[in-house]
Amino acid sequence: MIEATLCFPMRSRSNGDDPTASADDAPDEVLLIEKRRGLGEGWYNGPGGKLESAETPRECAVRETREEVGLGIDPADLEKAGELRFLLNGEEHTFCHVFRTTEFDGEPAASAEARPEWVPVEDVPYDQMWEDDRLWLPTVLEGETVRGEFRFEAEGDEPLDEAEFVDHDLETGVSFEAGD
């Protein structure tokens, strides 16, 4: 079983040029990446990746976001937003910790792994993303929490990103342990 993370940096569009903007404006843009290699290549997703040994999920989300798009994040500024279990042919394939943050340093920059893009939350390109994303990501981008199980079926040794999405269970408004 793979343990992995996804991180969704968010900002308010109006905090840029709009003189009437307030720091309290709700975040309405999310930083997505177009994945350039590996699992989910060519699709949009949040920055993220697999945990390295002895790394916590928060440390992984911080490291992957820095490596993929160059943003600096304090682990304490990550808000746990979800836990997703992906099953392939009935076996647990990936357990994914989802984080959201509005606190980060720097400007996103492309890397060998990812091309970053700020996207208004109403324009998230779900037709160019993992099929499960449209079920849980809107809730995460609204500031809520999710816990879900998503089941995929594949022929032979087909990888997860070529498998067929079959069904799911999803719970919203869940609580996570402090520090999770």
Ligand SMILES: COc1nc(N)nc2c1ncn2[C@H]1C[C@H](O)[C@@H](COP(=O)(O)OP(=O)(O)OP(=O)(O)O)O1
């Ligand atoms: C099955 O549905 C999925 N949906 C979404 N949105 N994201 C998923 C799904 N399955 C896996 N993922 C995420 C989890 C990780 O963030 C990435 C895959 O990461 P990758 O395998 O590329 O891991 P890295 O550590 O970055 O890769 P390297 O080994 O190349 O360093 O997809």
